[in-house]
Amino acid sequence: MHRMRWSFGEFILDPGTRQLLRGTEPVALSPKAFQLLELLVRCGPKAVSKTDLQDGLWPGTFVVEKNLANLVGEIRRAIGDDAARPRFIRTVGRFGYAF
Secondary structure (H helix, E strand, C coil), X not given: CCCCCEEECCEEEECCCCEEEECCEEECCCHHHHHHHHHHHHHCCCCEEHHHHHHHHCCCXXXXXXXXXXXXXXXXXXXXXXXXXXXXXXEECCCEEEC
């Protein structure tokens, strides 16, 4: 059976094993950050609204927007991405994020 995996830069995102790898080394991400990264990668390069991201991560639950920004920050630190010069995750002002 073929498993879906995504490669970007030196990273491999494997939803089947719920791992983000840098080469062969696992990269630590919280479960929600992994879920967000997977969602962004699946939708990429299309921009995804903050509302759609929040609904995908916390269905039927009210969460403050800062929670989403914190998860994006966690992912960026883990993959060495920079908000000012993004390699992977682009902030779409007043809308959301894109991979």
